[in-house]
Amino acid sequence: MSVKEYLESQRVIIDATLDRLTPREETPPSTIHRAMRYSLFAGGKRVRPILCMEAARAVSDAPTGIEEAACALELIHTYSLIHDDLPALDNDDYRRGKLTCHKVFGEAMAILAGDALLTLAFEVLSALTMIDGDRRARLVKELARASGTLGGMIGGQVEDLEGEGKPAEAALLNTIHTAKTGALLRGSLRLGAIYGRAEMHQLSALSRYGEHVGLAFQIVDDVLDVEQTSEALGKTAGKDAEQEKITFPAVYGVEESKRMAESERQKAHAAVEMFGDRAKRLREMADLIVNRKA
């Protein structure tokens, strides 16, 4: 099976599981369930859940039920997109080529839908049935830290907001992106590894893979914002420069940024070498992330 076919098969599993874990549209109060589902099923590639499942498979033969744990990452990711798009934050009208949640359901409902997805992520982890309570609690802790203010996603979001208009410096850029996108991508690998009962050195290796892939992902994201059209991206291109965001192209230039992404790709490969064939899909995903066009 080609990597594209494989990823598609995994996306289908995640979509079906998300559908099962999220309240139905007709369940009252239905407006919020419609808003949650609108953003959750807006065409995401499910990168984080698939990385989570692959991490579990790198260390365990049959990590039954991993797809449910993996969905918690997509619930967090989706809540963060909804809140980031709000007028008070990035003020985006489009996301993946569709109107953003607050444009369709209004700001109040978008705020609450984000809160609800965040809450549901932890409920899902706490209710996993195939692993023991210690691991359920450990997954909650990992996800909360990856999403929180201390080196986590929210912390990165704050640094990003406060960095607007500041001089483009490498140290600040690194702080922002390690937290803003890096922590949840790294967390995706760690949740999968913990679910699969990874040993310490395996958990470290998968964390390192996550850090390199996370950095590559963000560099490519910044480069695409400069080079691509809004149509190709499905969101407004050129927003970073307009908002005076600190980006990799702004600090290093486009060509050097591309070299850096390639270097991170190679480091990601090296990090999972010990897993041999079991990390085949992880290596392919690193390649795809660096070479994507949108």
Added chain:
Amino acid sequence: MSVKEYLESQRVIIDATLDRLTPREETPPSTIHRAMRYSLFAGGKRVRPILCMEAARAVSDAPTGIEEAACALELIHTYSLIHDDLPALDNDDYRRGKLTCHKVFGEAMAILAGDALLTLAFEVLSALTMIDGDRRARLVKELARASGTLGGMIGGQVEDLEGEGKPAEAALLNTIHTAKTGALLRGSLRLGAIYGRAEMHQLSALSRYGEHVGLAFQIVDDVLDVEQTSEALGKTAGKDAEQEKITFPAVYGVEESKRMAESERQKAHAAVEMFGDRAKRLREMADLIVNRKA
């Protein structure tokens, strides 16, 4: 010790624990930590955490560490106040006599501070050290459900928003308040009971106490909004009528609402009769909640 002295001693314990569990203001990114602490230490009475601790004490001799679990309830309560006060929701400038979070830190930071408190609540539960993983995970599940869309706090918030301007009917009023304020108050008792290893019949009794006290709390809140001045409440009085909210006075009138609160107080007492002296403070708290003036 009088009940007022006792509650004050418990409030001090909760405040000290919240202070220990929340990142320091000077820790980067400091703006969000200042915003979180601004709202967290804005003079709350800590009703939910104290109910949680008392529930644990009703079923266990020495529920060591319960104050940490109890703080998760205040973190959730505070996040919900920050988000409720936003311009897109209730648009309140004052809360407990102080400017609301978004008035001081801006809307973007208030949204993120709420998200961060919500996330921290689950981190705190997942990291409890005095109980086993099964109970940690169970507490996470209880709190997520009490805060979520299906009969939980967010669900009630949505029904409340959508109820504005609708005819004041008893059934809708009940749906809104059972979820909006009732679920987290009931959850406070349940978290404490689970922490203290309650037996099933004890958990049910404490849940029922929570339901009655929660209903009494909301009825009194609605009555105070009609009868008290903004100065006495520390927030804008008369907002319910202005926003055409469905309230107990609107459906039943003020006098009947007061009778209903008294009836709930008595039912709360009856629910915890089986615990004898161990529920003394719970009975006193039900009395205070019904007789409060702000």
